[in-house]
Amino acid sequence: MAKMIADRPWLWATHVWNMFDFAADGRDEGGKNGENQKGLVTFDRKIKKDAFYLYKAYWSKQPFVHTCGSRYVDRTEDVTEVRYTPTCRRFRCTWTDTWSKQKRRQSVCFQCAHHRQAQH
Known part of the structure; x- marks a missing residue:
């Protein structure tokens, strides 16, 4: 929207x-x-929900990067798609040590492997 x-x-x-x-x-x-x-x-x-940061990316000049879905902590998959909503053209994902270049306000995805806690 x-x-x-x-x-x-x-x-x-x-x-x-x-x-x-x-x-x-x-x-x-x-x-x-x-x-x-x-x-x-x-x-x-x-x-503030993910949608809040999406609107902030469009309506604010303040530079920031928001990690979408950060409240979703009980993940079941081995590789997680991490989506960011940035207002800057270039930033580094520290989980993958990858630099991203994209248009301002365009969502960016990284594939990140993570370790699940053993279930007893």
């Missing part, structure tokens, strides 16, 4: 559906009863 808005400068009154998750009494989805989780930030205002 952010790319679509950025590609169409003639659009006006463009906005995000909701900045924060909010109460929704009749809702029983996503593991949290009574809460709409479509906001860019969690209900308690403590966690």
